[in-house]
Amino acid sequence: MSDKADRTRDPAEAISANGDERSLLVKPPTLAMLESHLAPYAAHSAQSRGRRFPEAPPSARTEFQRDRDRIVHSTAFRRLEYKTQVFVNHEGDLFRTRLTHSLEVAQIARSVARNLRVNEDLVEAISLAHDLGHTPFGHAGQDALNECMQAHGGFEHNLQSLAVVDELEEHYGGFNGLNLCFETREGILKHCSRENALRLGDLGERFLTGKRPSLEAQIANIADEIAYNNHDVDDGLRSGLLTIEQLSHVELWQTHYEDARREHPQLDGRRMVHETVRRMINTLIVDLIDTTRRNLADSAPRSLDAVRAAPALVAHSGAVAAQAAQLKRFLFRNLYRHYRVMRMASKARRVIRGLFEAFSEDPRLLPPAYQADDEAAQPRLIAHYIAGMTDRYALKEYQRLFVINDS
Incomplete structure (x- = not known):
């Protein structure tokens, strides 16, 4: 030619x-080529239960990739940079925030998902979105806002995360929220009361029937625990609230600390802490993969529906689960209930309660978008406003409302 x-x-x-x-x-x-490696029990984009508002399929990515991308570009995701994990934002630049925690959860969850041949894009989307509804000041903020909302349906952060992706984000012309797939929304909703389950329809059905979510959702849930337990050890030591001597009574820590010292006798300080924590995380991930593989072999699910009908399949072995539980109890007693953390939590609760009471007494103090014509709807709008605040924004709002500045 x-x-x-x-x-x-x-x-x-x-x-x-x-x-x-x-x-x-x-x-x-x-699409079939992009997901051809997935096991039959994985969540496949082509078999998704769809979105609340129909959209044309994406041309260069899967439906779950689209969900992940929408979450990363959301306003709520950016705010996580200035929301507390354990230590309030102004206490130091190197402590975990909700953003760094979410990224760490996603990394762990993707590693597990890849080894089990389930959908990495879905597990990443769930991991990145799981804390979008968290209040400022961590669990102290959530507890305070829940107390304020007791007469109005209460407050729970994973329900708030669902509200963020379903209604509160304002990025698209055709709908409120991010219009995520059913499977992503299902994974965000880890806990739900019967009352809320009835209100949520199909999304809440599993809480009424005793069924399970997808393997991807189960993986993201345990990856969350692996990330915060081990990295709270790191932050606790960095802050000086925990000591290596205290941790010597925790089996999971001490086993890997002794191994690290034998292999690297020249190390000390921060490098030894990092070496120990990374070994702890690796043990938890490998055990989770191995145990889940055995559970899958025993249960032999051939579809996502079979996963939903089976007992929880993503799990640690008995021995490792016991070690993780011991670590969790240790952190509760020695870090989360440390007097310095409790002092900050007490201040945080006062800020949240003060904001809620001030806005309830006079909703005109709120930005116009959060002022309701219906008096019964006003408390939930106040909760949305407060939950969306970063730590430092909540402190500034409190100062604006309660502190008279002479300057």
Whole structure:
């Protein structure tokens, strides 16, 4: 064939005819190709229960990739940078925030998902979204806001995360929220009362029937615990609220600390802490993968529906679960109930209660978007406003309302 004739051919056809690997760049992979590695019990995009508002399918990514991308670009996700994990934002630059925690959860969850051949994009989307509804000041803020909302249905942060992705984000012309897939929304909702389950319809059905969510949701849930337990050890030591001597009574820590010292006798200080914590995380991840594989082999689910009907399949072995539980109890007693943490939590509760009471007494103090014409709807709008605040914004709002500045 002449050069002239070759130049008139379609480039994609010419590349394909020549067997050039670059044809993959011209002909993008299909959805089936992108998810061809997944096990039959995984969540497949093509089998999703869909979105609340129908949309044309994405052209260059899967439905769950689209969910992940929408979460990353959301306003609520950016706010996580300035929301507390354990230590309030102004206490130090190196402590975990809700953002760094969410990224760590996603990394752990993706590693587990890849080894089990389930959907990494879905497990990442759930992991990145699981704390979007968290209040400022961590669990102290959530507890205070829940107390304020007792007469109005209460407050729970994973229900608030669902409200964020379903209603509160304002990025799209055709709908409120992010319009995520059912499977992503299901994974965000880890706990739910019977009353809320009835209100949520299909999304709350499993809480009424005793069924399980997808494996991806189960993985994200345990990855959350692995991340915060181990990294709270790191932050606790960095802050000086925990000591290595205290941790010597915790089996999971001490086993890996002694191993690290034998292998690296020259290390001390922060590097030894990092070496120990990374070994703890690795043990928990490997055990989770191995135990879940055995559970899957025993249960042999052939579909996502079979996973939902089975007992919880993502789990640690008995021995490792006991070690993780001991670590969790240790952190509760020695870190979360440390007097310095309790002092900050007490201040946080006063800030949240003060804001809620001030806005309830006079809703005109609120930005117009959070002022309701219906008096019964006002408390929930106040909760939405407060829950969306970062730590430092909540402190500034409190000062604006209660502190008279002479300058």
